[in-house]
Each structure stands twice: as structure tokens, then as C-alpha cells.
Amino acid sequence: MLRVEQAKIALGDFSLAADMALEQGQRYAVIGPSGAGKSTLLGALCGFVPLQSGRILWQGRDISQDNPGQRPMTMLFQDNNLFPHLTVQQNVGLGLRPDLRLSGAEQAKVLDALRRVGLADHSAKRPAALSGGQQSRAALARVLVQARPLVLLDEPFAALGPALRNEMLDLVAELVAETGAALIMVTHAPEDVRRIADQVVFVAEGRAEAPQPAAALMDNPPPALRAYLG
Amino acid sequence: MARRVVAVKNGAGIGAAILVAVLVLAALLAVMSRAETGAGLLRSDWAAVRFTVWQAVLSSVISTLLAIPVARALARRRFAGRALLVTLLGAPFILPVIVAVLGLLTVFGRSGWLNQLLGLAGVPEVSIYGLHGVVLAHVFFNLPLATRLILQGWQSIPAERFRLAAQLRLGPRGIFLTLEWPLLRQVVPGVAALIFVICLTSFAVALTLGGGPKATTLELAIYQAFLFDFDLSRAALLSLVQLVLAGGAALAALWIIPAISLGGGQDRTLQRWDARGGLQRAGDGAVITLAALFLLLPLAAVLLRGVAGLPQVPAAVWQAAGLSVFVAVISVLTLCLLALPMAGWIATRQRGGVEAIGLLGLSASPLMIGTGWFILINPVMNPSDLALPVTALVNAMMALPFALRILVPRLRDTLADFGRLSVSLGLQGWPLWRWVILPRLRGQLGFAAGLTGALSVGDLGVIALFADQDRTTLPLQMYRLMGAYRMEAAAGAALILLALALGIFWICDRGGRWHAES
Known part of the structure; x- marks a missing residue:
């Protein structure tokens, strides 16, 4: 379980408060108006944005000062999730070892992951030779080999068309179901929430609300959320 | 953030x-x-300081002033070989100084091509040694550099501005005042400063084309004190003067020297609607031809003489x-x-x-x-x-x-x-x-x-x-x-x-x- 205790983030004029617990095996959608701090919240969980006060606990251990690479989570950004000069296989391999000195077993794991996302035939290609959807699949293959307990998505599929985005979300849902990881994803689209989220974290007016069950919340939104959903 | x-x-x-x-x-x-502090500078040392600064000023001013019409012509004309010419403008940067000097001597030297031509016309020959030669060689090296840096600036003017200027039917004067002058004011001082600093520490050019009491740079004076007189204390003193002079100039210039991008100026030529008159066209053509000749003749001379000299x-x-x-x-x-x-x-x-x-x-x-x-x-x-x-x-x-x-x-x-x-x-x-x-x-x-x-x-x-x-x-x-x-x-x-x-x-x-x- 990931606990966010009385956390406060302050960046210039902007501030965000959060206090919540995120459970394993659950899928959380983070929604809210533009500029409310959805990406900042994920950045703070991941260690890219410092906390002004409060702390983050993983299984009871304080990880507030850990580097992003040491935290039990893996994040996909809006863009630049793959190194363009490395092959798909190397990109995925970096998830296992930063120096890319992979053992035979690790190589096999990389190839398994590529097979799982349907890219077995593309392992020697560079990202530029792949379509947008295939690039997303390659990034997901790396998430798979990293096998961290928390997967954070900061709208990595925003540039894809609706059908492709749904396909990717379904794939993500399958993958986290297989690994038992918690999924925390930023989204703008209410239909994404209904599609895969169990819980919703609503971010607005300087606060990230504690998660609430998705279906009930979307059917009967409080005033602030209703104003956002329109 | x-x-x-x-x-x-x-x-x-x-x-x-x-x-x-x-x-x-x-x-x-x-x-x-x-460096013996009591020794002080000799009169010849002061002459070296004066010459160093003066040739650097001349080289920088002449290179920059000549580069403006060349860059302007290259910015607004399209012709076959333009890309090649712009690439060649980068060549002097990697050209060994002594090679260029040999090329310049072949073209402008005592019995060089220019003097032979002048001799046919009965004009007295020009000398390449001394101040003339040093400045000529520095212009040869730095005119292309200045041209590329200014051209880069020219091409940073957005296409929309030229469209706007065409819509407003601005004439040459209008274009100059609204587009070109603001750009030049921004770019030219940095370019001139860069060339000034480069020329301050020039050694090989002064060694080959300068020399003598009237045309010795500090760098050359250090060399002579060192090698001919083996006077380490004087070489040391001159080195200090050089450090103060060149270091001071470089520090002062650091803030206005432009970013060095030698690959610049090649990507695209803007569609232009101005300067379509015959006179301007001929003027630009003449400027580009002269600049290309100035750049290419010495290189051609190196090739021709070199092939002949290779067996020796x-x-x-x-x-x-x-x-x-x-x-x-x-x-x-x-x-x-x-x-x-x-x-x-x-x-x-x-x-x-x-x-x-x-x-x-x-x-x-x-x-x-x-x-x-x-x-x-x-x-x-x-x-x-x-x-x-x-x-x-x-x-x-x-x-x-x-x-x-x-x-x-x-x-x-x-x-x-x-x-x-x-x-x-x-x-x-x-x-x-x-x-x-x-x-x-x-x-x-x-x-x-x-x-x-x-x-x-x-x-x-x-x-x-x-x-x-x-x-x-x-x-x-x-x-x-x-x-x-x-x-x-x-x-x-x-x-x-x-x-x-x-x-x-x-x-x-x-x-x-x-x-x-x-």
C-alpha cells in the first residue's frame, strides 16, 4: 500500500495538498481541470517533484527522499518514453538493467514481454520505424519487465486516436491484472474512467481528494466534479 | 519548476x-x-602592442563590413551552387593558416597573379608583406566566418515579416529600416568582437607575412624574444601583456559573441519579394562573384602549385x-x-x-x-x-x-x-x-x-x-x-x-x- 501523508507541494504560486492511501490491485483515474496539478501529483509520487511537507510511505517505509529510480513504481510520460537511437529490444532491456548487460534469462524475459505486447517481430527496429500504437506497446513492454508494484500513466496515449487509445487502455488493464500492480492514470476523458478505473482521484482547487469508487462518483458527482464534467 | x-x-x-x-x-x-618586474617594456614592445591592436581592429572592421553585403546577397538570391558556396564559406575555418598564406602569396604576392596582371597594365606592384598582408590574410579567414554568422541572423528573420513588408510595399529603404537594420545592429557587434579576439592572438599569419619593427604582433614578439634572443624574462613579460590584452578582450566580448553554429545558413532560402530590380540583382551578383573569387583563387592556387610541387x-x-x-x-x-x-x-x-x-x-x-x-x-x-x-x-x-x-x-x-x-x-x-x-x-x-x-x-x-x-x-x-x-x-x-x-x-x-x- 502506498500512503500519502499530509503531503504538500508548492511550486511558486501553485500548491497542491494530498492525503490518501492507494491499494494494490486497484486502478485509479486522476481527473480534474487543466492546470489543477494532475501531472504534478504523479511527479511527486514518482520523485520528480519535491514535497514541501508530509511524506510518502510504501509498505510502511518512508520513500519521500528516494530517487525516482529507487521507488517501487514505473511511469510513462506524455512523450519521450523511448530512446530514439536504441532498438525496441534495447529500450525494453533498459527496464531490467541500466547498463544493458543482460543475462540469457533476462534476454528471454525481454523477448517474452515483446511477444506479450505483439511486437516480437519488431524487436530489432528503432522507434521511428514503428507506428504510434506500436511505440506505446514497446513502452508497455518495458513496464512489464520492470514489474514494479505501481504503474503511473501521465497521459502517454494522448496523441493516439480514440480506437487505438481504447486498445492501449485495455492492454494496460490486462497487464496490471497479470502483475497485480496498482494503476494510477491521469486522464481527461470520462469514458476512460468508466472503461477501466475502479477509483477516482479528483484534483481541483489545490487539493487531490482521496479516492472514491468510480461508478458511484461518476453517476452522482459532487458540484465541483459536475462543473468540470459539464 | x-x-x-x-x-x-x-x-x-x-x-x-x-x-x-x-x-x-x-x-x-x-x-x-x-618576468623581471623592473625591466618594463621596450619601445619595440609598445610598438608590438599598438600593431597587435591596430591590425585586429582593421581586420575585424574590414571583415565585418565586407561580410554585410555578401550575406545580404546570399540571403536574398537563389542560384545554382549557392549551397556549395555556403559550405565553402566554412572551409577557411579548418584551412591550415600556412596553407592559406601560400595561396595568398601566389595570388597577391610579389610575382603573384595580381601583380602580373597589374604589371601588364603598367600599374606599380602591391606588396603583401607588412600590415597589408596581415590584414589581407585575416580578412581571408574571417570574411567567410562573418558572412556565415550574419547570414544565419538574416535567415532568422521570420518569413511572415517579409510577407508583411511585401504587403506594405516597402521599398529598399523601408526594408532596410524595418528589417535589416535592427538585425544588423543586433548581430554585427558580436561578430566584430569575435573576429577582433581571434586576430589578437594570431601568430602564424604575422610570422609569415608580418615581421620587422613595423609589423610584429605580440605573439610574434614572444616567439622572437624566445627563439632568437632566448630572453625568457622578456618573453615572459610580453606573455603577461598578451594575457591581459587578449584575456580582457575575450572576457569583455564573451557576452556579445554569438553562438557558433557552423552548419547554419544552409537550410532554406526565403521567398522574397523585394530587391527585384535589375540594378540590385547585378549588384548582388557582382558581390557574390567577387567574394567567391577572393575565397576560391587562393585555394585554386594551392591546388595548382601543389600538384606541380608534389614530386619535389x-x-x-x-x-x-x-x-x-x-x-x-x-x-x-x-x-x-x-x-x-x-x-x-x-x-x-x-x-x-x-x-x-x-x-x-x-x-x-x-x-x-x-x-x-x-x-x-x-x-x-x-x-x-x-x-x-x-x-x-x-x-x-x-x-x-x-x-x-x-x-x-x-x-x-x-x-x-x-x-x-x-x-x-x-x-x-x-x-x-x-x-x-x-x-x-x-x-x-x-x-x-x-x-x-x-x-x-x-x-x-x-x-x-x-x-x-x-x-x-x-x-x-x-x-x-x-x-x-x-x-x-x-x-x-x-x-x-x-x-x-x-x-x-x-x-x-x-x-x-x-x-x-x-
């Missing part, structure tokens, strides 16, 4: 910067220990060529070891004065550093045993400021794009360089290495202080042949040197782009 995601460790970069500073400062201290080249030249390549290779390796960590350090900082350390290598004159290290080495061992390593090191330091300006922007972009991903994957230290930074920087690194190699192979500077008969680089060997009036053999050596410089540049630059994918 977000916490600074520092994936690059700074230790090595700071270490490299300290090493550069120590190399310069140790030389400076050695020089100061020998003595064996010592080939030996010197081998040593020169060796020096260039060491120099390139040294540069990579210094520039990469320094670039990594600079790129992770916001902005700042760290680049000034790189500039130290340029402003502190090579002969000052050479003199200092000669003083340090002399008591311990025979300096000529270390002639080649010292030359390679000084060459790398001379190229360092250019290399940093080439590497740092790309490294900044790389960290901005992939810094977070690298950190989240735990990439740091060597794996970060191996898998992320070096592959992303390949093109820039190849270009910087090519520049360094070409500058190093063609450099006639420190080696002149240290060398003995056996350990000679090709430029020095060529200079000795010229001094012995063996001009055919010297021309053959010049052709070999030219081929080496261009070849090294080409190999490095190509190597950086080979199979490169972004």
Missing part, C-alpha cells in the same frame, strides 16, 4: 575544468616567476606529416576527454560563467602557455622531448571553446527530453553516457572532433618554440621550406597538409553521422 533532475554527475566535468584552469595558471605563474617534396615532409597526424589524434582524444565531461557539467547548470573557463584556452595565447610550460619543463628534462604532447594539449585547449559551444546546446536538449526517463530507469554514470548521451551527441561530437583535428594538424604555434630538427610537424616543416625559398617543395607540402586537414575533418564529421538516426 520540478526538482532538477540531475542525471549527469558533475565530478568529472569539474575535474576537467580545474585541469584546464591549472594548465593555464601554471603556465602563467611560471611566466610571472621569470623531400622525405622529411612525409615524416613530419606522420607526426602531425599523431599530434592531431592525441589532440582529438584529449579534447573529447576534456570537453565531454565539461559539457555535461555546463548543461546541467542553468546558465553561467562556466563556459568562460573554456574560453580561457583561447584568450590565453598559445605561445604564452607554451612559454610557461617550457620554463616549467626545462629544468627537469629536454623540452623538445615533450614537444608533441604539449602541442597536442595546447591544440585541444584552443579548440575547447568551440567544442563546448557545439556540444552544450545538444546536451541540454537531450537532458530536457530524456533526463526524466533516464532517471526513472536508474541510468547514471557510464551507462547514461554509453546508452543515452553519446549516441545523442554523435553528430556534434564528430563535428567538434573534426574541427579539433583539422585545427591541430594545421597549427603552427607552440611547436615552433619546442621543436628540434627531428621532431617537426608538417606546418613547421613547410614553414622551414618557405624560409629556405624552396617554394615548389613547400607548395607540395601545402597540398599534403590541406588534404590531411580536410581528410581528418571529413572522417570525424562523417563518423559522427554514420548510420546516425534521431
